[in-house]
Amino acid sequence: MFDLLVTPFDLAFMRRALVGCLALSVAAPPLGLFLVLRRMSLTADVLQHGILPGVAIGAAVGSVSLIAMGLGGLLAGLLVALLAALLARATGAREDSQFAGLYLVALALGVAMASHIGLDLTHLLFGSVLAVDDQALWLMAGVASVTLAGLSVIWRPLILESMDPGCLGRAGMVWQAAFMALVVLCVVGGFAALGTLMSVGLMMLPAIAARHWAARLGGQMRAAVAIAVLSSAAGLVVSYHLDLPAGPAILLVAGAVWLASLVAGPRESLLRR
Numbered sequence: 001m002f003d004l005l006v007t008p009f010d011l012a013f014m015r016r017a018l019v020g021c022l023a024l025s026v027a028a029p030p031l032g033l034f035l036v037l038r039r040m041s042l043t044a045d046v047l048q049h050g051i052l053p054g055v056a057i058g059a060a061v062g063s064v065s066l067i068a069m070g071l072g073g074l075l076a077g078l079l080v081a082l083l084a085a086l087l088a089r090a091t092g093a094r095e096d097s098q099f100a101g102l103y104l105v106a107l108a109l110g111v112a113m114a115s116h117i118g119l120d121l122t123h124l125l126f127g128s129v130l131a132v133d134d135q136a137l138w139l140m141a142g143v144a145s146v147t148l149a150g151l152s153v154i155w156r157p158l159i160l161e162s163m164d165p166g167c168l169g170r171a172g173m174v175w176q177a178a179f180m181a182l183v184v185l186c187v188v189g190g191f192a193a194l195g196t197l198m199s200v201g202l203m204m205l206p207a208i209a210a211r212h213w214a215a216r217l218g219g220q221m222r223a224a225v226a227i228a229v230l231s232s233a234a235g236l237v238v239s240y241h242l243d244l245p246a247g248p249a250i251l252l253v254a255g256a257v258w259l260a261s262l263v264a265g266p267r268e269s270l271l272r273r
Contacts, residue, residue, distance in 0.1 A: 008240035013132075017246060018236055020132045020140045024194075024202050025228035027144035028186050030151055030221050032207030034179065037162045037217070041208070043180075044200040046103040048187050050080035052110020055191065060117045066135050070188050077184035080106055085177075143189030150182050159217065194247045201247075202228050205254035212265025227257050 008014050035041050054076025055069045062068020084099045132140075151158075157175045161168055168175065183203075190199030210224035235250030242249075264271045 004241070005237060008237055014236060014240065016132045016134075016137055018233060020137050021202070021232035021236070021250065022229060023137075023140045023144040024186070024190050025206075025232050026225055027147040028190065028203035029206040029210070029224035029228045031147065031179075031183050031186055032203040033210065033217065033220055033224055034158060034162060035183070035204070036207050036211070038165075041204060043099060044183055044187060044203055046099045047077050047080060047184055048191070048200050049103045049107040049110070051077040051106075051184070051188055051191065053106055053113055054079075054110075056110050056113035056117065056119060059114070059119055066139060070139055070191075073188045073191060074184060076106070077187060078181060081180045081184060082177075140189050143185055147182050147186050147189075150178065154178050154182075194250075201251035201254060202232070205251065205258050206231065209254075209258035209261040209265075212261035212267050212269050215267060227254065231257060 009018060032044070035044055051073035054072035054074070056072070057076075058065070058069035058072025061072070080099075080102050084102055154175050157168060157171070158179055161172045161175055166172060186203060187199050190202065194201065206224040206227035207220075209227050210220040213223040214220045231254035232250055235253040236246055238244065238253060239246040239249035262269060266272070
């Protein structure tokens, strides 16, 4: 059992991958819970595609520097979120429809730009957890720290706005904007390890599984983080022993936990119903 669970982390690259994934596991699931609570579960998926043009521009300007790509992705994600909100208010249309249009355009533009400058699309879209270096670790740790600090500041008004949209008036728009900025920041932090297509996995899968384990938001928060941490460690072990890509292995474990929670969890599961 020791060889099965611990020996893989004798390797330095496995330890770096674990530390990076644990940083994301602590910061991302709380944001995912608020997205579920606000009926915005697919928003994070839209934003992970929306950062692609910025990542490509950052790579072109900064010679494939992780910091440059991260900054470009952050600016592109914030621009997509801002444009969707402004277009929805200006036209009276639903914000999710504006997100859908912008996300498709951004995805196509990002792929075209990345191909033009010679970026490896497979690495960009799916990441490489086992290739996480010290720079990527600092990025993920910094993103996790800023996310948790920011979430602690907007926690109470965000809960109020989530439960009763509009109750805070114009101030609610400020808290909404701050929350979306944290979501974009966390998506950008995750793309370094999991790629743009999978960086939302650790944010959303533990969050939607947690509702089957606790009734209150605080309990769901703890459950979501615990599921993300377990999925990160177990996924890396599975990828090591079965020679699978680490990112998909982590998300497959998280998906398995969600399905088990859906079927037999202590709350609102199929077995309970």
